[in-house]
Amino acid sequence: MGVIAMRRRGLYRAVAFLAAAGLVAGACGGSDDSAPADTTEESSEEAEAPAEESAEEPAEEPAVEAGDEAEGDVDTEVIEEETTIEYGGSVSVGLEAEATGLRPWEDSCSSPCYNMMIAVYDKLMEQDATGAYAPYLAESITPNEDFTVWTMTLRGDVTFHNGVELTAQTIADMFPIQQAGAAGSGAVTAANLVSVEATGDLEVTYTLSQGGSAFPASLARAPIGMVFDPAAAAADSEGYSMAPIGTGPFVIDSRDLDNETTFVRNDSYWGTDPDGNALPYLDSISFRPIPDEGTRLDALLSGTVNAMQTLRQGTIRDARAARDDDGADITLWEFQGNNLGGGMYNVLVPPFDDVRVRRGLTHLNSQEQVIEALGGTGISLPATQWFSPDSPWWSEKVAEAWPQFDFEGGVAFLTEYINDPERSDGKAAGEMIDVELSCPPDPTLIASTQVVEQAYTATGLVNVTITNYDQQTHIGIALGGENGFVGSHQQHCWRWSSDDDPAVNLNPALAPPTAEIAEAAGLAGAVSPLNFPNWFSPTAFQAVVAANQTDDFETRYGLYESIMLEFADQVPVYYSGHTATAIGTDTNVLGLNSWHVPSGELGIGFPSAEGRWSEVFIAS
């Protein structure tokens, strides 16, 4: 293996919640001092579990500014260190599932799939460590005044794995395929993208039907942003999934479905590290689907694989225990971004059409207890909005406004509704309300569901039925294609937000859910099937549209804050905690946290356990 001694800037995760660090955090957190009712006779227990603070005293939490690290946040600071880069070697990555496919325009991917795709494809844009969008395969991108036309210049001298040169026409030719693709069509619609033209050898012009200041975010997502060879894709779409062709750092070598997919080094890769060294460092990388969480972790611990991903707090907890208590030689690259767990109420279905019920049930949601049931104590932060405390979009005002656990407060709201002779569910005054609480049948989610169920049942006001449907059915019920996208769900587990620009998630979530509602609001045609709670607020929708038409951060911040405040007031959705994810590796697998965008800035890291593998290397 070739060795290059160099200075690198690394974003190193200190893996914050070692037991000792937990003690320090608990001591510094302020909760022990400020919550005397919770500390009696339990001080030693609380010291062992510092994040198990009661959620009853939100006002006494220390103020956190947007962008700061918060107590309990697993993210770590950027540090400078001397590292020796070494070429060669192979990494085998255990994934939580097989990729649904490797065609960015067609296959709806989640985290495992992206890990593989990012090895073979490059994106036009990428997020840097600050969350800003930086050109990647693009060299630059500029909007017109009203953000309806975006002109992008591509990087030159980039070729696909099959030797075909990347030009502006390539991007233009990709567009019809993306428009027709199962994954691409939705993304094209959401981005209001109406045409893509090659206006020069390397210049591409994107035209949107309405202003979109966050359009670069769409180019950092797989369906529109990942670059593929359109001629090869048109010639054999099905075959492309088995033999993908991109411009990325690795070339497909073999694909054995449900067993192993191997990529080898792309010797003609265009990318270099900040010191000008050719990328990638590894000779090859392979991905193996290992669906069972415990088995995947065991595979890492036993050396069957030398990297694994997880999106489960319980697995992170077990991996930490293996490392800290059993001395396993592993590194945990943890990431806690904006993505958060929780659920939603279908506001078109009684009794959830009444805000008193939504508020009452939300007050009964003990986030700390739910997080504990998820195995995330000391790992996940309770969420109050679609942004984590270290996001620039996070708002303290929203955090204070979010309805915290308040049993009697919740009972009061529910009682008011139940005793209302005009109650919306058609039952007689005084009768209990019926709630169907549905989650996929994952043991972790089952545990958290039962925590919520017990709180509801304890009021004596709510009849709870717990249902568990497989993931596909669960989503289908909420999507409700058969009943005009209203869905038949009541209270439904769901995930919200991501580390993308807020517009990416909020635009579709706030548009009118049905044609009738859209027409009533004078927004005919602006229907979104992705408004799963079916909650429509003209003010929130106007805010999200306005935020999409300006690139002034302060203005956008204010608009998104207003939306989050309306969420806190109307509670169409509720939250548990931010999702902690991790990639575990052997200790000699380095570089996951220190990849760069071409400008030399550090990349975002590994959100949702999606690694970027071009700058990964194996230290001897």
Added chain:
Amino acid sequence: MATTNSSTTPEFPRDRLSNVSSAVAGPTDVAPETTNFLKIVRAMPLRVKMASLWLLLVVFGAIYAKLDTSLFGGALPLQDPNIQTNGFIRETGEFGTGRPIEGMSGSHWLGTDAIARDTFARIVHGSWVSLIVVVVSACCGIMIGGFLGSLVGFVRGRVETIVMATVDVILAFPALVLLLALVSIFEVRNLFVISAVISVLSIPAYTRVARANSLAISSREFVTAARAIGTKPSRILFREIIPNVLPTLLAYTMVAAAYVVVVEGSLSFLGLSVQLPTPTWGNMINQARRDIKINVAQVIWPSLALTVTVLSLNQVGDFFQQRREVRGSNL
């Protein structure tokens, strides 16, 4: 010398019919003294005695738990299986002091699960689901399957062909797959639905067992004699066939029950049995497997309960089947 008029069918006194049957030595009458409970117990090997004791404990625990919740409102000394000991206590306005995935202690004999519920209480309450499913499936199996099998084994002909072909088709289909398909039809899965579905799938096996026995018994002398004296077929079926098929079915019930417990456990493990938060051994195993690295005991306790129960049912079932075979061979 008295002669008999051969042109007329001999009138056999109705009140002597049962005597004729008995005289031909129907299996039920071979050793009436073995119905003595103490003699049966004494005849049991130690392992069968222990298995029986465990089964009695399970039945007692299930009934006790049910009485506790439905009749005594939780006043009996057994913790509420659904109470999270770290949950909010309305009376005090504070959260409980329990902890999840706790080890064994005086207050929680078998520890607590992932959401701080008492594992012992959940195992005891979980036995109720198993018990009900076993009892209902056995009753349905014996009543419907037993009757069908006895009937077709006795009447034979086209009815037998149709019924047994249907049974063969159902038995040829992978049981668990069929079960999953049936269960998935129901949106609300309560104990009644689960018991009914498992019972439906139990019927073919009972039918086959009953039919095999019915065939054998139908060719016995006492049945032939009953036919010969002109006894109505329905009377033969109910008085001669079914009573003699029944002991075999009862012995088979214990073995079938073991299978039913496993099937219900599998459904629970897959999240397709009774709805949460009702405890079952299967859903306890499923929910505890996430934390297996932290506290393996939470997987072991319900697994042990399931395993020992199945083992016990097999032991007891085998014992009674062997007794039945011995008695049969004595004929």
